[in-house]
Amino acid sequence: MQGYQWLRASALAMLATGAAFVAAPAQAQGSLVMYCGVQEEWCRAMSTTFEKETGIKVAMTRKSAGEIYAQLKAESANPRGDIWWGGTGDPHLQAAEEGLTQEYESAANKDMQDWSLAQWRAAQKRTIGIYAGALGFGFNTQQIKQKGLAEPKCWADLLDAKLKDDVQVADPNSSGTAYNMLATIVQLMGEDKGFDYLKALHKNISQYTKSGAAPAKAASLGETAVGIVFIHDAVVFAVQGDPIKAVAPCEGTGYEIGSMSIIKGARNLDNAKKFYDWALTPAAQALAAPAKSYQVPSNKNAVVPPQAPKMSEMKLINYDFVKYGSSAERTRLLTKWDKEVKPLP
Ligand code: PLP
Known part of the structure; x- marks a missing residue:
């Protein structure tokens, strides 16, 4: 399967660059409302670390992916969330198509795996892959x-x-x-x-x-x-x-391409972009394994946890994300x- 050579990425190269993110000093920097789609423990590790490193106060809620999509739709006239981080890519793609999320191009895109950027292109820049499983x-x-x-x-x-x-x-x-x-x-x-x-x-x-x-x-x-x-x-x-x-x-x-999207009408847009850029760094992606989440990360320089299931050894279908993430389907x-x-x- 083309574009999936990422599964054999060199662990050594990853380790060499894995600690590239340097924390900014914590001070009051406003707030961020985060809708989080993975397991509670990983959600908490992401929100508290980001808060500590930037001083931006994070209000995080964990929900399942279909529920977050439904919440965005219900709140679309008066959006309350800023960033939707994690959860399967299909509802992120549906939200993108329905204009519930907004375009963004991070400088970190150059370090992303092909499958992560394929998601971003399919969504007209409105969502990006952060992990696969x-x-x-x-x-x-x-x-x-x-x-x-x-x-x-x-x-x-x-x-x-x-x-x-x-x-x-x-x-x-x-x-x-x-x-x-x-x-x-x-x-x-x-x-x-x-x-x-x-x-x-x-x-x-x-x-x-x-x-x-x-x-x-x-x-x-x-x-x-x-x-x-x-x-x-x-x-x-x-x-x-x-x-x-x-x-x-x-x-x-x-398989899934777990994704991240900035919510259309985000009240804390600058902070949402800061979180987005940070969430794509190897250091932020390394927070998964200690929180007992063993997905394959989307940054080419991030360390793949040794416990992560070896997707290269599985019989994977050619999952059509565009079709099955479309609103109609x-x-x-x-x-x-x-x-x-x-x-x-
Ligand atoms: N937890 C983890 C670790 C996941 O990788 C995913 C999918 O991205 C989920 C939870 C999805 O949760 P749900 O099926 O409740 O939407």
Whole structure:
């Protein structure tokens, strides 16, 4: 897959330049309203470090990607947010198309991976890729053994009747992860077979959670046998020794380009631009791993955490971000899922 040689980037070169950001002294510099789409711990690390280094007071709220998109839309006549940082790229692209976010070109663009800039170009400069991660699932090794099942390796394995009420995934309306799964399944299997798969899977779903990463935690605790999540969200629990294994499905899988956008009508526009420039530095991107977030960063000079799943070794589909991030397609697929899958018994 062209443009994805970034996955083999030299760790040495990254280390050499990894500490390029020099902190400015903290003093009162106004404020910034940040809508944050990743895990709470990483959101907090970003907001508090930026605040400490610049003196800009950050009011941060964590929400799932679909919820932030809906909030921007609801607030569009009177925008309250300045920067939307993180979360899957599809709703960022939809917001760009609908004019909810605004153009920006950072001097740091020269250091970004091709996939990050592809997102920026697709959105007419209104969003940019900040990290990448592949979709998959995590399973609880003890639960799978107790059920007498072989370790699941493929999407097809999740349809086994022994997994009835023992699979979790988020609701694609609220969750960027779950929309990424919906779009992945449609691209991988074709729309008719994809929806057949989602309907069959529904029989095994115990609940559609609000947040995308919640099923990984549930699987790590044995509350569900399988959680469909971004692979890095399952790795978090495997790394800390929980009985969970992360899987890149054998048929192939999709991936996300986590993104960042400046909100149209931002009241603190200069501070939003400062945050944007800073968030693209290797030093800011290095805050992910200590906050237990193991995505692949978008700055070519940032260190890829050793725990990050090796996307170069997975069978990745050629995810069509432009199509599945378009307003018409995202709205159409969500409406169809709401009508044909969610109400099933
Ligand atoms: N958490 C992490 C670490 C992610 O990488 C992502 C996706 O970008 C999310 C959460 C997405 O959350 P949600 O599916 O709740 O929108």
